[in-house]
Each structure stands twice: as C-alpha cells, then as structure tokens.
Amino acid sequence: xGELKYYLIRRLLTxxxxxxxxxxxxxxxxxVIPANPAVLWAGGIKAKPEVVQxxxxxxxxxxxxxxxYFYYLKDIFxxxxxxxxxxxxxxxxxxxxxxxxxxxxxxxxxxxxIFIGIPLGVISAxxxxxxxxxxxxxxxxxxxxxxxxxxxxxLQWIFYYxxxxxxxxxxxxxxxxxxxxxxxxxxxxCGDFEAFRSNLQHIILPGFTLAYPCIGxxxxxxxxxxxxxxxxxxxxxxxxxxxxxxxxxxxxxxxxSIPIITILGxxxxxxxxxxxxxxxxxxxxGLGTYTVAAISNIDYPAIMGVTLIIxxxxxxxxxxxxxLYAIIDPRIRL
Amino acid sequence: xxxxxxxxxxxxxVYFYTYAGVVKAVDGIDLEVYRGExxxxxxxxxxxxxxxxxxxxxLIPPPGRIVSGRxxxxxxxxxxxxxxxxxxxxxxxxxxxxxxxSSALDPLYTCGYQIxxxxxxxxxxVKWRDAWMYxxxxxxxxxxxxxxxxxxxxxxxLSGGMKQRVVISMSIANRPKLLIADEPTTALDVxxxxxIMDLIMELKKLYNTTxxxxxxxxxxxxxxxxxxAVMYLGKIVEVADVYxxxxxxxxxxxxxxxxxxxxxxxxxxxxxxIPGMIPSPVNLPPGCRxxxxxxxxxDICAREEPPMIEVEPNHYVACWxxxxx
Amino acid sequence: xxxxxxxxxxxxxxxxxxxxxxxxxxxLTRSPTAIAGLVLSMSFIxxxxxxxxxxxxxxxxxxxxxxxxxxxxxxxxxxxxGTDEFGRDLFSRVLCGARISLMVAIVVLSIAIPLGIVLGxxxxxxxxVVDEVIMRVTDVFLSFPGLIxxxxxxxxxxxxxxxxxxxxxxxxxPPYVRVVxxxxxxxxxxxxxxxxxxxxxNPLKIMFRHxxxxxxxxxxxxxxxxxxxxxxxxxxxxxxxxxxxxxxxEWGRLVADGxxxxxxxxxxxxxxxLAIFLTxxxxxxxxxxLRDVLDPRYRRRLEFKERRGR
Numbered sequence: 008x009g010e011l012k013y014y015l016i017r018r019l020l021t022x023x024x025x026x027x028x029x030x031x032x033x034x035x036x037x038x039v040i041p042a043n044p045a046v047l048w049a050g051g052i053k054a055k056p057e058v059v060q061x062x063x064x065x066x067x068x069x070x071x072x073x074x075x076y077f078y079y080l081k082d083i084f085x086x087x088x089x090x091x092x093x094x095x096x097x098x099x100x101x102x103x104x105x106x107x108x109x110x111x112x113x114x115x116x117x118x119x120x121i122f123i124g125i126p127l128g129v130i131s132a133x134x135x136x137x138x139x140x141x142x143x144x145x146x147x148x149x150x151x152x153x154x155x156x157x158x159x160x161x162l163q164w165i166f167y168y169x170x171x172x173x174x175x176x177x178x179x180x181x182x183x184x185x186x187x188x189x190x191x192x193x194x195x196x197c198g199d200f201e202a203f204r205s206n207l208q209h210i211i212l213p214g215f216t217l218a219y220p221c222i223g224x225x226x227x228x229x230x231x232x233x234x235x236x237x238x239x240x241x242x243x244x245x246x247x248x249x250x251x252x253x254x255x256x257x258x259x260x261x262x263x264s265i266p267i268i269t270i271l272g273x274x275x276x277x278x279x280x281x282x283x284x285x286x287x288x289x290x291x292x293g294l295g296t297y298t299v300a301a302i303s304n305i306d307y308p309a310i311m312g313v314t315l316i317i318x319x320x321x322x323x324x325x326x327x328x329x330x331l332y333a334i335i336d337p338r339i340r341l
Numbered sequence: 342x343x344x345x346x347x348x349x350x351x352x353x354x355v356y357f358y359t360y361a362g363v364v365k366a367v368d369g370i371d372l373e374v375y376r377g378e379x380x381x382x383x384x385x386x387x388x389x390x391x392x393x394x395x396x397x398x399x400l401i402p403p404p405g406r407i408v409s410g411r412x413x414x415x416x417x418x419x420x421x422x423x424x425x426x427x428x429x430x431x432x433x434x435x436x437x438x439x440x441x442x443s444s445a446l447d448p449l450y451t452c453g454y455q456i457x458x459x460x461x462x463x464x465x466x467v468k469w470r471d472a473w474m475y476x477x478x479x480x481x482x483x484x485x486x487x488x489x490x491x492x493x494x495x496x497x498x499l500s501g502g503m504k505q506r507v508v509i510s511m512s513i514a515n516r517p518k519l520l521i522a523d524e525p526t527t528a529l530d531v532x533x534x535x536x537i538m539d540l541i542m543e544l545k546k547l548y549n550t551t552x553x554x555x556x557x558x559x560x561x562x563x564x565x566x567x568x569x570a571v572m573y574l575g576k577i578v579e580v581a582d583v584y585x586x587x588x589x590x591x592x593x594x595x596x597x598x599x600x601x602x603x604x605x606x607x608x609x610x611x612x613x614x615i616p617g618m619i620p621s622p623v624n625l626p627p628g629c630r631x632x633x634x635x636x637x638x639x640d641i642c643a644r645e646e647p648p649m650i651e652v653e654p655n656h657y658v659a660c661w662x663x664x665x666x
Numbered sequence: 667x668x669x670x671x672x673x674x675x676x677x678x679x680x681x682x683x684x685x686x687x688x689x690x691x692x693x694l695t696r697s698p699t700a701i702a703g704l705v706l707s708m709s710f711i712x713x714x715x716x717x718x719x720x721x722x723x724x725x726x727x728x729x730x731x732x733x734x735x736x737x738x739x740x741x742x743x744x745x746x747x748g749t750d751e752f753g754r755d756l757f758s759r760v761l762c763g764a765r766i767s768l769m770v771a772i773v774v775l776s777i778a779i780p781l782g783i784v785l786g787x788x789x790x791x792x793x794x795v796v797d798e799v800i801m802r803v804t805d806v807f808l809s810f811p812g813l814i815x816x817x818x819x820x821x822x823x824x825x826x827x828x829x830x831x832x833x834x835x836x837x838x839x840p841p842y843v844r845v846v847x848x849x850x851x852x853x854x855x856x857x858x859x860x861x862x863x864x865x866x867x868n869p870l871k872i873m874f875r876h877x878x879x880x881x882x883x884x885x886x887x888x889x890x891x892x893x894x895x896x897x898x899x900x901x902x903x904x905x906x907x908x909x910x911x912x913x914x915x916e917w918g919r920l921v922a923d924g925x926x927x928x929x930x931x932x933x934x935x936x937x938x939x940l941a942i943f944l945t946x947x948x949x950x951x952x953x954x955x956l957r958d959v960l961d962p963r964y965r966r967r968l969e970f971k972e973r974r975g976r
Contacts, residue, residue, distance in 0.1 A: 148699075284813075302907045302908055
C-alpha cells in the first residue's frame with residue numbers, strides 16, 4: 008500500500024498545474040479574447056458607462072494580463088465569480104442553485120449508461136459476429152450520430168404527447184427535505200416516496216436522451232476490451248489451471264474494467280455538456296437551462312462561470328478515474 | 342520399462358480453420374505415456390507439439406477444433422467428458438507449466454492470490470486463509486527467497502525465473518498425476534534454465550508424478566527424459582527410449598535433428614541443417630510429409646503415407662525405409 | 667503511344683499499391699453498412715454543393731402576401747417537408763442547410779486537422795521541451811469537455827455562424843495532435859527513418875515525406891468520423907442560440923425554431939433533425955468501415971476469402 012500512497016501524492020501534485028491550466032484558459036476566454044471585456048462583463052452594449060468603469064477597476068482590466076490573471080485566480084478561489092448583469096446575483100450563487108439538478112441528471116445518465124452499455128458490450132463480445140453484435144454496433148453508430156436535442160423532442164413526442172406515459176418537462180415534486188439537491192436521493196433519504204416516484208418519472212426521458220449516445224460507445228469499448236482480455240494468455244492459463252468459472256470471470260472483469268473506467272471518466276464530461284443541450288429540451292432547471300438563458304441575455308459572467316465549473320468538475324472526475332485506475336492496476340503505481 | 346499407461350492418445354486430429362485454409366496442426370497421432378516416467382515430445386516450432394498438449398486438456402482456441410481422436414487419462418476419455426468434470430481435472434490431476442510465465446500470470450493480482458485460487462478451485466471447501474498458508478509453503482518449496490514477502494508481490498515485481506517458479510508452484514498445488522511442461526525454459530535466461538529444469542525434476546520425484554515435456558531442445562531431452570516421441574508436421578515420426586533414439590536414430594528427420602545439435606567438443610566449419618523448407622501446413626505434400634527434404638526418398642514416399650512400424654521392441658518409426666514391403 | 671507507355675510503367679511500378687487500393691475498394695463495397703455510409707455522405711456533399719440551385723422555393727425570403735395561407739402547412743406534394751411559420755418551404759430550407767453544414771465541417775476540419783498534424787509532428791519528432799510545451803497546451807484544451815469550451819469561445823466571439831466555426835475549430839485540434847504524435851513516436855523508431863536520418867536528409871523532408879504518409883491512417887479515420895461530429899456540434903450550438911442566426915436555414919436552428927410549434931406542427935422539427943441525424947450517420951458508418959478497411963490485417967483476411975471464393 009505504500010506505493011499507492013506515493014502515487015496518490017504524486018497524482019495530487021500534478022493536479023495543481025492542471026487547475027492552473029484550466030483557469031488560464033477560462034481567463035483567456037473571459038478577459039483576453041473579447042475586444043472589450045469590461046463591456047461584455049457588464050452585460051453588453053446596453054451596459055451603463057459607470058458600471059463598465061466600475062468593472063474595469065474591480066477586475067483590474069487596466070493592468071497587464073499577468074496581473075489580471077493573478078487577481079482572476081484570487082477571485083476564483085475566494086468565490087467571487089462575478090455578478091450576473093441579468094439576475095444581479097453572484098454567479099457562484101446561481102451555479103450553486105442550478106448545479107445539483109445538472110449533477111443529478113448527469114449521474115443518472117451515467118448509471119443508465121453503465122447498466123445498459125456494459126452488459127450490452129459483454130454480450131456482444133461473447134456473441135461476436137452474431138446478429139446481437141451487429142445490433143449493438145448499429146446502436147453505437149446511431150448514438151454517435153444522434154443530435155440529442157432532436158432525440159429528446161422525438162422521445163417527448165412518443166412518450167408524452169402520443170402515449171402519455173411519462174412527463175416531458177421539469178423535475179417533478181420536490182422532496183420534503185433537501186439535503187444534497189439531488190431530488191432522487193433526497194426523496195429516498197427522507198422517505199418521501201410520492202416525490203421519489205414523481206422524480207423518477209421525470210428523469211427517465213432526459214436521462215435516457217442524454218445517455219443514448221454514450222450507451223453505444225460504452226458497449227463498443229466494453230466489447231473490445233472484453234475480447235482483448237479473453238484472448239490474453241493469463242485467461243487461457245486460468246482455464247488451464249481449471250479455475251472455477253466465477254474466478255475466471257473475476258480476472259476478465261477486472262482487466263476489462265480498466266479501459267471502461269477510463270472512457271466513463273471522459274464520458275462524464277460529455278454528459279455534463281450534453282446536459283446543457285438536453286436540459287433545454289426538457290426544461291430541466293439546471294446549468295443548461297441557466298446557460299441557454301445566459302446566452303440569449305448576453306450574460307457573459309454566467310457563461311464563463313458555467314464553463315469554469317464544468318471544467319473543474321471534469322478534471323476532478325478524471326483525477327478520481329486515475330486514482331481508481333491505480334487501485335485496480337498495481338503497475339500504474341510505480 | 343513399460344508399466345501402467347497413464348495417458349493414451351488415439352488417432353488425435355486437431356485442425357485449424359483459418360482464412361488461408363485448413364491447417365492440420367495435429368493429424369492423427371497415437372501416444373502412450375506411462376505412469377511415473379518422463380516423456381518428451383520433440384519437434385520444431387509449429388510442428389503441433391503444443392497443440393497436442395492443449396488437446397489433452399481440450400482447450401483448443403478457435404478457429405481450432407479437435408476433429409477426431411480419443412484421449413484416455415486413467416482410463417477415462419477426456420474428450421467425451423462433460424465440461425464440469427473436465428474442469429475438475431485441469432489444474433488438479435493434469436497440471437500445465439506454460440512457456441511464458443510473464444503472460445501467464447494476471448498482472449492485477451498478487452502471486453499469493455493466484456496460487457490460492459488454484460487451490461480453492463479444486464479442493465472443495467478450503468478457506469482462503471488456509472489456501473494462502475499453503476501457497477506460502479509451496480513458494481518455499483519452489484525455493485523462492487523471502488517467500489513471505491514475495492507472496493504479496495504482483496507479477497511485474499518479479500523476475501522471469503521467479504515468475505516461472507510461481508507458475509510451477511501453481512502447477513503442483515493440487516498434487517497432479519500428470520505434469521505437462523510446455524517449453525518451460527524457452528522464455529528464460531540461459532543461466533536459470535537448468536535451475537528450473539532441476540526444480541521440475543525434483544518436484545516430479547517428490548510428488549511422484551509423470552512428466553510430459555514438450556520441447557525443441559534435444560539437450561533437455563537427453564538429460565531429463567526416459568522416452569521420446571519426435572513430431573514432424575502434425576505426425577509422430579519416431580518413438581523410442583532416450584538411449585536408443587540418440588544412439589540409433591532411424592527416421593531421416595530424427596537423424597537430421599541430431600546432426601544439427603552443435604557438439605562443443607568438435608570444431609566444425611558449418612553446422613548441419615536439414616535441407617529444404619518446412620512445407621506450408623495448408624498444402625501438405627501427399628505421401629510422407631518429410632519426403633521433399635529427405636535424401637533417401639523413394640517413389641512410394643510420394644504416394645503413400647508410411648505406417649508406424651515397430652522396428653525393434655518399443656522402437657517405432659514411420660518411414661518406408663524400414664517397411665517390410 | 668508514349669503516354670500509354672508511361673501509364674504502363676507507372677502501373678508496373680505501383681502494382682502493389684494499386685492492388686491494395688483495389689482491395690480497399692472491394693472491402694468497402696462488400697459491407698452494406700459501408701455502402702450506406704458512402705451513399706449518405708456522398709449525397710450530403712452533392713446536396714451541399716447543388717442544394718441551393720435545385721431548391722424549389724426561395725429558402726430565405728418571405729412572401730408576405732401569401733404568408734398567412736402558406737403558414738405552417740403540413741407536408742404535401744408542393745411542400746414535401748411542410749412550411750414554417752413564415753410560409754417558407756421547409757424542404758428548400760433543409761436543402762440549403764446542407765450547404766451550411768458542409769461549409770462548417772470543411773472549414774473547421776481544414777483548420778483543425780492541419781494544425782493538429784503539424785503540432786503532432788513537431789512534438790513527436792523533436793521531443794524534449796518542444797514536445798513538453800505542445801503537449802501541456804493540448805492537455806489544457808483536453809481538460810474541458812469540447813462542447814462547453816466551444817460554447818464559451820463562441821460566446822466570446824459573439825453569436826454568428828463564423829464565430830461558431832472558429833470556436834469549434836479551436837477545440838477540435840487537440841485529439842489530432844495526440845494521434846499524430848503517438849504515430850510519429852512509433853514510426854520514428856523504424857529503420858527507414860533511421861536510414862533517412864543517417865543519410866542526412868533534412869528534418870522537414872523526413873517529417874513530411876517519410877513519417878507523415880505512414881501516420882495518416884488513423885487521421886483519415888478520425889477525420890471521417892469527425893465530419894459527422896462537427897456537424898452535430900455546430901447544430902447543437904445553433905440550437906441553443908449560438909452559431910447561425912435567423913434567417914439562416916441552419917439545421918439546428920430550424921429544430922430550435924420549430925420547437926415552439928411542436929408537436930402539432932411536428933414536421934418543422936422532424937425533418938431538419940432527421941437531416942442532421944442521417945448526415946452524421948453517413949459519416950460515422952463510413953468512418954467505421956474505413957477503420958476496418960485501412961487495417962492491413964483485415965484486408966489480408968479478405969484477400970484469402972476472395973481467393974478461396976474463386
């Protein structure tokens with residue numbers, strides 16, 4: 008376990024330059040690329056000149072870029088992510104309001120992806136080149152080609168307007184008590200089953216819409232990594248040793264899980280992004296709806312805030328993936 | 342020295358159905374291995390000797406298939422046994438030491454775990470803790486230094502020779518009756534090859550098992566084995582005890598093989614090599630397979646396959662030169 | 667005569683290569699999904715070029731006199747995809763949208779791919795500090811999910827189809843750097859590059875004449891798949907209000923506009939979305955097939971099959 012500890016410390020240290028990179032890029036987009044950042048941050052051409060002047064002072068926009076970056080970093084870590092010129096609230100407060108809904112949607116989609124994608128991949132690996140393998144391949148390719156916003160609308164058409172089976176918009180009844188902001192979890196925790204049912208019904212369509220492109224991808228990755236492992240010598244040798252089938256399966260599963268976990272980490276990023284699009288279709292009150300409103304209102308601080316939070320969540324998720332990776336594979340720890 | 346037959350292979354045929362055509366890797370061979378002996382199966386790379394070993398365990402990877410034949414182990418036909426019973430035999434009654442220990446061990450699990458699971462898989466209800474203790478004992482038996490520490494190591498932390506020792510300890514974990522060693526030293530450094538072979542022989546004696554050694558190395562055969570079968574292109578061409586084979590090889594192929602061994606005491610201009618190329622296993626020549634490379638070839642060799650002839654007691658050869666016709 | 671002679675010689679010299687191409691072609695035409703991909707992607711390109719000329723109606727101008735009677739008509743023989751809220755023919759608008767999507771994909775990829783290739787070549791070939799700097803910058807870009815970065819960039823540039831293109835191109839190059847660099851690192855070790863170096867060829871020549879052609883296979887596959895992805899991302903940007911602005915008949919924009927009338931006027935959303943889906947599907951099917959076809963092992967297997975079939 009000693010090795011693992013050193014690996015963790017090393018990996019956490021490389022997290023620092025990653026954070027600097029992330030903030031540097033958002034800084035460039037926020038302050039350097041726009042021709043007149045102060046006007047943009049004040050809410051566009053309609054902004055009052057005194058507000059613009061105030062912002063130039065506040066963000067030190069009259070200073071050279073590296074000084075500006077320093078203040079930018081300081082603001083980020085002290086929670087000053089700017090004031091929205093539309094809602095007149097601190098961006099970070101808005102994000103805190105909307106983030107749980109998006110997190111819930113993305114996590115739900117991640118679970119859908121895992122519970123459908125991985126079994127599909129395993130089946131298509133075991134039944135290689137049969138009709139089921141071809142079906143999975145078609146699902147994967149059509150998923151990669153699917154405009155999620157359109158899929159969402161079509162699913163609403165089928166399941167809400169035509170069949171009336173599932174609700175099309177919103178999150179449903181809020182649970183009596185909110186601990187985490189994830190309604191599904193909260194309603195379970197406080198035993199509010201009526202809310203839970205309603206939340207579950209509401210999340211199915213957006214969750215599945217968001218997951219669809221990922222399901223096929225995960226199935227394909229699972230298929231190829233299971234096939235890789237099955238052809239490995241050590242699996243062959245496990246059979247030669249006459250191991251119980253459940254033991255052989257354990258070897259296959261653990262070895263195949265490495266590429267799958269890697270791709271799941273990357274997919275979580277696209278789930279967060281996809282949520283921005285999907286939420287718009289389903290009026291899901293999360294970051295996506297917030298972002299789209301910000302886009303139409305030219306609420307630049309809000310857009311940059313969302314970009315930053317998604318970037319931070321994404322690199323954190325990938326940090327977790329790397330740690331999991333090291334726990335699974337002892338060779339990585341070196 | 343014929344005793345009780347432990348393993349009998351009858352008319353075994355294993356074909357690989359590849360895109361290039363049907364490869365007849367093993368094309369009708371018969372073998373008998375007696376209890377307690379060290380039997381060697383010798384041949385060049387690709388002659389099908391490993392496939393024979395795999396067929397004994399009925400683990401031929403696709404696109405290969407056992408087309409016909411029977412494999413009797415202690416009187417039971419392994420090829421018609423249900424999968425479940427066969428699994429109980431693999432790794433327990435018949436153990437296997439593979440060529441490359443580096444790829445035989447799962448990199449994600451400790452050596453101790455992998456030895457233990459071999460034990461737990463076969464010995465009914467054994468507690469993992471007991472299995473672990475037994476694994477430790479085995480590691481000491483195969484002379485791994487600091488076994489207490491090594492048992493918790495992952496394969497990548499061990500050297501090639503150590504990994505092979507771990508593999509050997511797995512193979513003896515369930516006291517096998519037959520130990521198949523498939524080129525056990527090929528992937529190792531020359532310096533430790535002898536150590537590993539000595540270890541295998543020592544364990545063979547200790548556990549009173551039978552050894553089926555598969556190798557291309559005639560030196561190993563001379564040193565460690567009692568009887569030998571020589572394989573060429575999916576067929577057995579000669580079977581004899583070691584002394585007879587080395588003293589009086591009958592088949593032209595065996596003769597060529599023996600001539601091709603460098604003799605450290607003699608200085609020669611050029612080492613002998615059998616003329617010609619191994620024909621493609623997809624398009625085998627009719628008649629005797631060795632004919633295109635054989636200097637004694639006669640007309641009949643091109644037409645008919647030579648039968649196996651017992652030239653003298655327990656010395657068999659498949660060559661028209663020795664046929665009575 | 668002389669020309670024939672030259673041609674003959676050329677064929678002789680390139681016989682092996684020609685045979686490979688022929689095999690690739692047979693391989694591609696064997697699989698029904700590859701043919702479907704080829705047909706879809708090629709018809710997309712053709713429609714992208716000729717779409718505006720064969721469109722039966724003007725896709726942008728509004729006929730104010732007839733607007734009320736033509737408004738939101740369901741699909742019919744005159745208007746196969748129906749009409750929009752201003753009485754414009756949706757079929758014509760979707761046809762013209764093909765050109766916009768084609769343009770976006772071409773512009774984005776012709777910025778991102780060369781940029782990625784050059785950076786990847788430099789990083790892989792020279793290594794050291796240059797490699798380190800290029801890869802760190804690449805990593806920073808890769809530490810965001812692409813779409814959110816594209817949203818931020820195009821918000822910074824201001825909402826227009828051009829800023830969307832620039833934004834997508836800006837986030838699209840990093841995977842190419844990774845792929846090319848990986849290939850270069852492999853090829854660099856091979857003997858023919860060592861030989862070229864020993865002969866004292868200049869690095870540029872080695873990179874572009876000897877390494878690049880051998881590194882291109884995965885780039886071709888990735889580019890084909892990306893053709894579809896770029897179209898999807900551009901449509902998504904337009905859908906949320908960045909990218910193309912009205913009255914541009916961009917497909918994502920059309921879906922967004924049509925939502926207001928959904929589900930009663932379902933055709934408004936359905937056909938533009940279907941166009942996006944089929945286009946992306948075509949490129950993905952083609953890319954998937956190309957991945958197999960460009961793999962020499964797959965071709966060998968096929969060759970054996972062909973021979974045995976004869």
